[in-house]
Amino acid sequence: MRVVLVAMLLALTALFTLALGVWLAAWVGLEVRRVYGQEWEMLGFLAVVLVMAGIAALAYRWQDQLMNMLGLASYAVPETLFCQTCGATSSPDAMACTACGGTRFAISMPGAPKTRWHVQIGMDVLCSDGRPVGTVKRRRVKDFLVARALQRDVYVPFSAIAGANAREVHLSVPFDMVGHSGWARPALVGRPN
Numbered sequence: 702m703r704v705v706l707v708a709m710l711l712a713l714t715a716l717f718t719l720a721l722g723v724w725l726a727a728w729v730g731l732e733v734r735r736v737y738g739q740e741w742e743m744l745g746f747l748a749v750v751l752v753m754a755g756i757a758a759l760a761y762r763w764q765d766q767l768m769n770m771l772g773l774a775s776y777a778v779p780e781t782l783f784c785q786t787c788g789a790t791s792s793p794d795a796m797a798c799t800a801c802g803g804t805r806f807a808i809s810m811p812g813a814p815k816t817r818w819h820v821q822i823g824m825d826v827l828c829s830d831g832r833p834v835g836t837v838k839r840r841r842v843k844d845f846l847v848a849r850a851l852q853r854d855v856y857v858p859f860s861a862i863a864g865a866n867a868r869e870v871h872l873s874v875p876f877d878m879v880g881h882s883g884w885a886r887p888a889l890v891g892r893p894n
């Protein structure tokens with residue numbers, strides 16, 4: 702709620718700055734016209750508009766830092782992560798689980814149902830033995846396509862996901878099982894369906 706209020710306040714400030722800027726520019730333009738003549742009016746007007754636009758751009762860039770300073774941006778960082786080996790909660794900056802020493806963490810409990818939203822294009826896909834399979838190429842309703850080096854791409858069902866973090870999808874099957882489980886393969890010719 703506080704975040705929303707501050708964001709609204711910042712937006713209102715930006716609007717006010719713009720309105721003030723236009724008014725100030727018009728006033729400066731008129732003053733310049735009175736002192737230096739009509740041909741300088743537009744120049745004065747534009748100069749003020751440019752300065753105000755610069756201030757607005759800077760304020761926009763500073764907004765993130767300002768939000769950080771006020772401690773309002775911390776909501777974007779998960780407060781706890783779950784060890785994917787034993788399920789214990791852990792702080793986001795921990796290197797290893799204090800309960801079991803595991804090093805795999807994710808935003809949800811291990812074994813929690815994984816939806817297709819845990820899988821993003823470009824993520825690395827790792828097997829249960831830690832060996833990399835490839836990278837996520839596309840998603841379908843019940844599985845996702847993994848691009849493999851020197852091998853045919855393979856569709857991996859979402860049910861084979863053991864866990865996921867921001868960069869990696871961890872499968873519940875060992876490397877040798879990938880592609881030998883009756884998973885769908887994209888057609889060699891034409892678009893995969």
Ligand SMILES: [Zn+2]
Nearest residue numbers: 784787798801
């Ligand atoms: Zn653990």
